Amino acid sequence: MRRRSLLLGGLALLTGCAPGGYRGPERKVTIAAGERGGFYLAFAELLAAEITKAEPDLHGEAVVTEASVANVTQLRDGTVDLGLVLADVAQTAVLGQEPFPAPVPLRALGRVYENYLQVVVRADGPVRDLAGLAGRPVAIGSRFSGAAFLAQRMLTVAGIEVQPSTLLLDDAIAALREHRVDALIWSGGVPTPAISGLDRDTPIRLLALDQVLPVLTAVHGPVYEQVRVPSRAYDGVGEVPTIGTANLLACAPSLPDDVAAAVVRVLVNHAADLVPAEAVGAQFLDVRTLIGTGEVPLHPGAVRTYRELHG
Numbered sequence: 001m002r003r004r005s006l007l008l009g010g011l012a013l014l015t016g017c018a019p020g021g022y023r024g025p026e027r028k029v030t031i032a033a034g035e036r037g038g039f040y041l042a043f044a045e046l047l048a049a050e051i052t053k054a055e056p057d058l059h060g061e062a063v064v065t066e067a068s069v070a071n072v073t074q075l076r077d078g079t080v081d082l083g084l085v086l087a088d089v090a091q092t093a094v095l096g097q098e099p100f101p102a103p104v105p106l107r108a109l110g111r112v113y114e115n116y117l118q119v120v121v122r123a124d125g126p127v128r129d130l131a132g133l134a135g136r137p138v139a140i141g142s143r144f145s146g147a148a149f150l151a152q153r154m155l156t157v158a159g160i161e162v163q164p165s166t167l168l169l170d171d172a173i174a175a176l177r178e179h180r181v182d183a184l185i186w187s188g189g190v191p192t193p194a195i196s197g198l199d200r201d202t203p204i205r206l207l208a209l210d211q212v213l214p215v216l217t218a219v220h221g222p223v224y225e226q227v228r229v230p231s232r233a234y235d236g237v238g239e240v241p242t243i244g245t246a247n248l249l250a251c252a253p254s255l256p257d258d259v260a261a262a263v264v265r266v267l268v269n270h271a272a273d274l275v276p277a278e279a280v281g282a283q284f285l286d287v288r289t290l291i292g293t294g295e296v297p298l299h300p301g302a303v304r305t306y307r308e309l310h311g
Helices: 002-017 039-054 068-077 087-095 146-158 169-177 193-201 213-220 257-269 300-309
Strands: 027-032 058-063 082-086 107-122 137-139 163-165 183-188 204-206 225-229 240-251
Touching (some): 027 039, 027 068, 068 146, 107 169, 146 240, 193 204, 240 257
Parallel strands (some): 027 082, 137 163, 137 183
Antiparallel strands (some): 082 240, 107 240, 225 240
16 A cells, blocks of 8 residues: 555656647557566556556557567567566667677666566575575576576676576476476566465575675676565565666657657556556656666657656
8 A cells, every 4th residue: 555655646746737638549559578477467467458448549468478688679670569678688788788689779668667686495495595506406587588687697797607497487486396496586576476376385585685786786787776575575585685677668769659658648647557466565666767767768759758747
């Protein structure tokens, strides 16, 4: 209730300035999301529904993908209209750095919420800290996910070599439950429903990542920040410091201005309706932070709309 009240409080001035009777463009708007069981898909489904409801001529549709890296590729290739992309992946894409062979001219409609890096181990297992992963089998995330992207960065700067496997979340959870891996790495909202399901029959622990964060930011810049998984986000798991990365709602520069404007109106006017029911803590960013998209410039249609809504 407190989270939603804060979001609604931040909307009061902006929604009062929105013009009435707005008639938007007529078309489908596809949103590249993420895996089933994760927050990317949950958020994208809510956003698609709110777009369809608020803009009768737009028809939102969430698309299941392997998440951030895959979503950038789909935006680049023009197979989707919007995509959820972690800020570190987006920054790498616009700079044309590995795994992107050339710069990808992304634009952003807003910074929408925070992802929490979660290194999950069995509570009865042998791993107690990040160094304890050395030499062990670890599910680092699906091949084209932001989780795998950040996991590889984190392990590299920490000087830790593991036996990595790129598994989808459901497969990684099964592997951890069955002792085929000693840890799984996931980047998502808190609590992630699929991990909550694991925790109901297999007690888990989250590893603290505050010690590696300064090294990570020294190498890759301030795209990462310390956040805390709240106490009891998962059964029996206390508060844990970890690494946060902002999520951007990205698009190609070719997205029509009127479509960009319509989606931004939904982000601003319906922000409190875009919070998945399972979410806890302050991971969803309010309207005051929507324009903080870092290295990815705002789409011109988004810029004009934010200015209009600010009066």
